[in-house]
Amino acid sequence: MAFDLRSVITRMPDLYTYNGLINQIKAIKYQVVTVENLINNRLKNETKNQNQLKFRSLTFLDPYGNQIVNKHMDHELINKIVKIYKKDYVPKYLQRWIHIGHIDHDQISSINESELISTVSECISSHQFIAYGRVTVWLGSYDNPTFKKYVLAVVLIDNMEKIKRQMARLERFMCMELKSCILNNRDELNERDWNEGKVVKWEDTILSSGLYQDNCVLMAKIGNEKIRHVLAFKFKDIKNVHQLSSATLQESIVQAQAILSALYRKATTIYTAADIPKLTEIIMLTDAPNGNDDDKNNSDDNDVSHDQ
Numbered sequence: 001m002a003f004d005l006r007s008v009i010t011r012m013p014d015l016y017t018y019n020g021l022i023n024q025i026k027a028i029k030y031q032v033v034t035v036e037n038l039i040n041n042r043l044k045n046e047t048k049n050q051n052q053l054k055f056r057s058l059t060f061l062d063p064y065g066n067q068i069v070n071k072h073m074d075h076e077l078i079n080k081i082v083k084i085y086k087k088d089y090v091p092k093y094l095q096r097w098i099h100i101g102h103i104d105h106d107q108i109s110s111i112n113e114s115e116l117i118s119t120v121s122e123c124i125s126s127h128q129f130i131a132y133g134r135v136t137v138w139l140g141s142y143d144n145p146t147f148k149k150y151v152l153a154v155v156l157i158d159n160m161e162k163i164k165r166q167m168a169r170l171e172r173f174m175c176m177e178l179k180s181c182i183l184n185n186r187d188e189l190n191e192r193d194w195n196e197g198k199v200v201k202w203e204d205t206i207l208s209s210g211l212y213q214d215n216c217v218l219m220a221k222i223g224n225e226k227i228r229h230v231l232a233f234k235f236k237d238i239k240n241v242h243q244l245s246s247a248t249l250q251e252s253i254v255q256a257q258a259i260l261s262a263l264y265r266k267a268t269t270i271y272t273a274a275d276i277p278k279l280t281e282i283i284m285l286t287d288a289p290n291g292n293d294d295d296k297n298n299s300d301d302n303d304v305s306h307d308q
Helices: 005-010 018-045 047-052 078-089 160-168 191-196 225-232 238-243 246-267 279-284 293-302
Strands: 055-061 067-073 099-104 107-110 128-141 144-154 175-182 216-222 270-272
Touching: 055 078, 067 078, 078 099, 078 128, 107 144, 128 160, 144 160, 160 175, 160 216, 175 191, 191 216, 246 279
Parallel strands: 055 128, 128 216
Antiparallel strands: 055 067, 099 107, 099 128, 128 144, 175 216, 175 270
């Protein structure tokens, strides 16, 4: 006699009582487990039964970006599969940090509870599962002592260039500087944390900078005091330059170059938006940026070496 799981669902004793509903749920879950065990035992003992079942291939990206494709039966729960993936493919040191979600067109999203209790048969074929983590970014500026908190979905091999692109979608800025720190059991950031933070380079990754560790956060500041120094700098009596002594003129040049040099060193550690000129390139120009084309051509000629 064939077993019909639907018959269990349609028998609803005491439907209108809460206890009756609970009992019915337990009965359904028990029958599901019983039938699932029966299928698994048949698969172990009879290979031909595989042809009677529906399978789907699910793609999973592990923490290091490796693609793993496994077949799963249509009736398997997503929740169960996610737990197996995390156990088998996520190292122990990442277990607390890693979440399993979806990635679609480079956008990571979490798996909600309704998806977790759905079956493989309901999976969208274009969706890939991914092992990702969450990084807290505290964003501040040199003009404001307060920091705003953001939480970004990232993967272990993401570098800081990708982080700043995510931040650029949330906030408008020209320049950004990054540091990291350990924020022990606190949900706020202060200027001391920033001053004592570790400078993070743009090529650093979540893995190399240790941002997967407990309480490790990323700090970002937009704007910079070195930029303000440049904007505020003025040559002494520039209108009467011909009346000044050579020593005074030389001192003005030294001061100006010192400010530009300080800005250059800082500019190498901060992000500049792609659609604006890079500060480092402008500072490195040997001719004045507003020079004419003849000056540029002369400069190009000077760079050419001629073999005799």
